[in-house]
Amino acid sequence: MKRRVLAGGLVVVAVAVAALLTSPAAVLERLAWVAADPLRLLAVLVVLVVVRPFLAWPVTLVAVVAGYGFGLAAAPLSLALMVATSVPPYLIARRGRDADGDLAVSLGRGRASEVLGRVVGAGERAVSVAGGTRSIAASRLLPLPSDAISVAAGLAGVRTVPFVVGSAIGELPWAVAGTVAGASAGRVAAVGLSGVFDLRLVAAAGLAGLLLLVGPAYRHYRSSA
Numbered sequence: 001m002k003r004r005v006l007a008g009g010l011v012v013v014a015v016a017v018a019a020l021l022t023s024p025a026a027v028l029e030r031l032a033w034v035a036a037d038p039l040r041l042l043a044v045l046v047v048l049v050v051v052r053p054f055l056a057w058p059v060t061l062v063a064v065v066a067g068y069g070f071g072l073a074a075a076p077l078s079l080a081l082m083v084a085t086s087v088p089p090y091l092i093a094r095r096g097r098d099a100d101g102d103l104a105v106s107l108g109r110g111r112a113s114e115v116l117g118r119v120v121g122a123g124e125r126a127v128s129v130a131g132g133t134r135s136i137a138a139s140r141l142l143p144l145p146s147d148a149i150s151v152a153a154g155l156a157g158v159r160t161v162p163f164v165v166g167s168a169i170g171e172l173p174w175a176v177a178g179t180v181a182g183a184s185a186g187r188v189a190a191v192g193l194s195g196v197f198d199l200r201l202v203a204a205a206g207l208a209g210l211l212l213l214v215g216p217a218y219r220h221y222r223s224s225a
Contacts, residue, residue, distance in 0.1 A: 140170020
């Protein structure tokens with residue numbers, strides 16, 4: 001019980017700190033002060049990992065901050081933190097599954113529920129065809145919202161290990177690019193978070209994501225024909 005209270009208190013403090021920062025832009029404006037002390041930088045990174053999903057901030061913000069403070073050597077740390085900050089939405093969505101992996105909650109009625117049901121069904125089919133790890137890796141490589149992928153994975157019943165491994169594979173190019181952008185502070189200041197990724201990188205990563213799905217999709221098509 002004490003651990004739960006402590007954990008809840010830490011979350012409240014983290015959310016309060018993030019609220020004071022207001023936005024990703026506010027975080028970037030304070031990078032020089034944050035990076036002046038390595039321990040302070042690590043503390044801010046931990047806070048970002050915890051609160052980012054609840055504030056719907058870009059996951060690459062974590063890599064940019066790490067790159068700014070620790071330089072290019074922070075790429076592995078950036079990747080680990082990006083995967084870690086993707087876990088909370090996934091775990092929350094997983095609570096909608098019972099012990100047997102079936103949906104344990106009703107999606108309700110209405111247009112939104114219908115769309116959600118279709119998304120869940122599509123995710124389940126993708127996982128059954130390509131496997132959890134490959135599906136998550138491909139999704140992360142595509143220019144799709146990170147938290148939407150995490151929630152879809154949880155609702156689709158993707159297991160934890162495939163989710164983590166697939167996320168690490170798919171987030172790798174974004175972690176490296178975000179770290180490089182953070183290490184080049186002038187670039188972030190000039191173009192902001194939305195402009196740190198070259199369109200060629202986005203296109204190449206998207207193509208790689210599609211190629212990951214081509215083989216399983218073709219084999220599934222052949223087997224069902």
